[in-house]
Amino acid sequence: MRLLKVDTIIEAENKLKKHFEGLEWRTLEIPLHQSVGRYIAEDIYSRENLPGFNRSVVDGYAVRSRETLGAGEASPVFFDLTDSVEMGEIWQGELEEGYATYVATGGMVPKGADSVVMIEHTEKLDDHIIAIHRSVANLEGVMSYDEDISQDQLLYKKGHRIRPVDIGVLAAIGASVVLVFDQPLVSIISTGDEIVSIIEEPIPGKVRDVNSFALAALVQETGCLLGGVYLIEDKAKKLEETLKEALTRSDLLLVSGGSSQGHKDFTEEVINALGKPGVITHGLALKPGKPTILGVIEDTHCSCSARKTLVAGLPGHPVAAIGVYHLLIEPFIRKTFFKCHEEPVQVKGVLMENLAAGEGRETLITVRLEKAKKVYSVYPIHGKSGAVSQLLSGDGYMLIPAGQEGLLEGSVVDVILF
């Protein structure tokens, strides 16, 4: 029996980083309206000033602010009125001294004017004269032409994942197409002699294929395309054939492990046989999640560029497989393919009971959140290893670091949402 050192999450991450650093990933231009959830592939700078003209942010009268000096409720300043222009039209020429003109919210403030007095502080005496009851400062009621966004301003960094609100910002600067990273093709291989397809009625001893479904949903949520999904028996030869086939048509392979005796050993052998450098991580110092294997296959047939593929063997237990996906595989995909270094927002909460940690390993605990007065209450979900019901009632995970013996009730903890 070989005794191989397991890696901490950080160690495994560093190994992956070393192997995949500098990987250049395909980009493509897509229409703005189809880009939600995609990752931007270049720094985006504004090509223009926004609003592009001095725009009124109130309904009121455009004036020269210094001419309103001293105006008040009891001491109005009077202005001659000149015709206003329609919304969306250009104000030709310059507003003359002593004149005011009506501008609606969003309308253009005429040249010469530098502020807009809200209609509430004015009194139209007749068609030609307006009384202004309040003095205004320079730029009051006005958004100046480059105040919102200025030309050449950095808007988004490469790797940013496009949110619905970003679509609004990108529309505002006229980015009708966006350069984004292509979606890597991820294939999933579910192995296990006890695994049957979900449409089958499992006889005693068999269980349905949970992992390939959950992992398929997760990789798509991360922003990948689903390649092949293979459900195979837990035999070295079958695994080798399937991995070889899947390698030719995938950018990443996830193997969801069988539980048969010797499975881990032959999976490592099969991965090593596929190419160099082969297996780089023989297990994780994570509970649950220990039987995780990371292999890297460099394609030497293709001389044009060194194409490397990660083959990740995940634990057979759904909770462990999904946990390792969230902790290790998803960040890998985001960083390697999408150059995204944004940290997902985590939820803070107060731990509602004492928790013991796994000996010398990081411990991943499924938790349920409950809204309390100030912060969330975090309830650990207890359940035997392999229980899918943890996913049912859980909202996410928390981690106990390896160095800690446990966490006390009342500790503030981070929850990684499912």
Next chain:
Amino acid sequence: MRLLKVDTIIEAENKLKKHFEGLEWRTLEIPLHQSVGRYIAEDIYSRENLPGFNRSVVDGYAVRSRETLGAGEASPVFFDLTDSVEMGEIWQGELEEGYATYVATGGMVPKGADSVVMIEHTEKLDDHIIAIHRSVANLEGVMSYDEDISQDQLLYKKGHRIRPVDIGVLAAIGASVVLVFDQPLVSIISTGDEIVSIIEEPIPGKVRDVNSFALAALVQETGCLLGGVYLIEDKAKKLEETLKEALTRSDLLLVSGGSSQGHKDFTEEVINALGKPGVITHGLALKPGKPTILGVIEDTHCSCSARKTLVAGLPGHPVAAIGVYHLLIEPFIRKTFFKCHEEPVQVKGVLMENLAAGEGRETLITVRLEKAKKVYSVYPIHGKSGAVSQLLSGDGYMLIPAGQEGLLEGSVVDVILF
């Protein structure tokens, strides 16, 4: 000038609830693997027990636990070994007294045995005899046949939005198709004489159409299908024609308001002309977000069922339009069409400065989150009304309730993520 009372968010919600209560919405069955993000349309109960058989959760030897009584490091108990069955196979018959058999993680525990001793606490003396060095309790190392999920257990309530992890749970119980709510068709009408298409170069005075793009992305994120997107000039006749056309082919209409004089009045008139009951909310006590109009049109031509459509007039300013969408329209869609009453997880944080509130109105403030030691720091983003740059650097919103004059630095606040 008519002075109409504006509604608080709660008042507007209650009006919507009154008008749309009991609306029955279409459902359909879709394949499990396409169901992420969809809303379940019926309570889902498990049709079977899980795991369905007594399953080992460790690699070890299945025994009768009472026969291990007194076993210890220095005082092993000896068992006869009998052949193990392959993973996924049925253990026929019953394990005889005094016997043990090897079971791998995930394997079936034979009838007769009630626990599995981890391999670490055993010593195989030869092919026929095993020494057990630890006593085990009933069900130790075993997940019993209905321990994870039991038959007829309620798994998901109607209205639950399917997460990637739920796909795993549903696969486990063999739910290869899921009954979900249909996706309502939402059409968006962007009005304004100053608005140009995003592919146009706006001349001074004009701005690009931000709202229809942002709203289209948002309604799809909520789970709707995008119907028509109309960009029209701010004229009553044009608006009426467009709304009439869109009404025939949409389940919800969003009108993103123009800023021209009289726009609000004629929008209300047009909505009232479309049918009864017409406008139910003439404005919101929300800053920004006041120029929000809610109208309800009941289709009386169709005698089979009372089809009601919400026509929501949103403010022209993107930040206000998106804020009202998040606060009012999205919850309406989730509750009315999808019967979803789950509250989205909010992020708590500590406010980093004093904030004044709008007079007598709820105040919506765009904020940026920064990770701090214990909880997030919440930084309000200041910007003139109508600035899209608030969306650029913001992570979400916070609300100051109407009764409060403001919030002090150091207050713990809820952030609704974009």
